[in-house]
Amino acid sequence: MTDIGKDIERPLGQAVRPPRAAGKLxxxxxxxxxxxxVVAGISGAIALREKPFRKPQQVAVSTPKVTAAAEPAAAPPALAPAAPKPEAPVKSGGPQIIHVQTEEGDGPPKAAIVIRDPSTVGQNLKVAHIPDKALIEASETGPLPVRAADGRRPFDVYARPWSGGRGARVAIVIGGLSVSQTGTQAAIAKLPAEVTxxxxxxxxxxxxxMQAARQSGHEIVMQVPLxxxxxxxxNPGRNTLTVAASADENLKSLHWALSRTTNYTGVMNYMG
Structure with missing residues (x-):
């Protein structure tokens, strides 16, 4: 009964196949x-190869750069002999002459003379009014300015040092001082030290x-009546240098004017 039911439910034209044994492939x-x-293995091998299909002529070859060996550094030139050290200069208000030893030879050593610029040295106002004895010559009328034995001049010693300012420079000189006591005192006290x-x-x-002006920082000039x-x-006054006077008379009058004081840097006319 059971087999007949199965035959009825089975599609027409299909025979019953015997069942497959379990566990067999x-x-x-x-x-x-x-x-x-096999396909998977070949694919893996291809994938693991580095750029397998690139043409040999297209493969970029990384060639390491060859750095040329650095040339040995040239030996430093022989150092020139150190310049001889000058002797320590003596501090003074004027230029200093420094003796520098030069090349040595068979004969006696030679020395070069270097004169230091006095304009770079500041003045000590406490002693600016004291004259340098080496720059004074005694005369019948009083002390006269002279050049020192070492070549220094009153201009070098008593000149006001340069301030270092740049650009155009103007010199201002106020003359006729000492004629009026009140005017002289006011000029020394009120004018800037840069005014001569x-x-x-x-x-x-x-x-x-003169002493008051020098201690205030002023540079001074002596006037000669012409x-x-x-x-x-x-008339400028007594001892005026005139055309009619003889050379000896004018020289005597000049000495009188120059000996009226000391510590001045130069001379200029008083009238004339």
């Missing part, structure tokens, strides 16, 4: 499995005013 399945494994003061030889107490127009109606 067909030969086709085995071959398919082997083929899949000129003393007229006809004034009084020139030595005292013959002016309309002389003697216009």
């Amino acid at each position: 067909s030969g086709g399945a085995i071959m398919a499995t082997v083929a899949v494994l 003061l000129a003393f007229a030889p006809q004034g009084n107490s020139i030595g005292r005013w 013959e002016p127009f309309d002389y003697p109606k216009v």
Whole structure:
């Protein structure tokens, strides 16, 4: 009864196949499995190869750069002999002459003379009014300015040092000082130290005013009376240098004017 029911439910034209034994694989399945494994192995090998399909002529070859060996450094040139050290200069208000030893030879050693610029040295105002004895020559009328034995001049010693400012420079000189006591005192006290003061030889107490001006930082000039127009109606005073006077008379008058004080850097005219 059971077999007849199964035959009725089975589609027409299909015979009943005997059941397959469990656990057995067909030969086709085995071959398919082997083929899949072979394909997978070949694909893996291809994938693991480094750029397998690149043409040899297109392969970039990394060639290490060859660095040329550095040339040995040239030996430093022989150092020139060190310049001889100058002797320590003696501090003073004027230029300093420094003796520097030069090349040695068979004969006696020679020395070069270097004169230091006095304009780079500041002045000590406490002693600026004291004259340098080496720059003074005694005369009948008083001390006269002279060049020192070492070549120093009053201009080198008593000149005001340069301030170091750049650009155009203007020199301002106020003359006729010592004629008026009140005006001289006001000029020394109120004018900047950069202003030069000129003393007229006809004034009084020139030595005292010179000291006050120097201690205030002023550079001073001595004035010499010269013959002016309309002389003697216009008269600078006694000991004026005139055209009519002899050379000896004018030289004596010049010495009188120059000996009125010390510590001045130069001379200029007083009238004339």
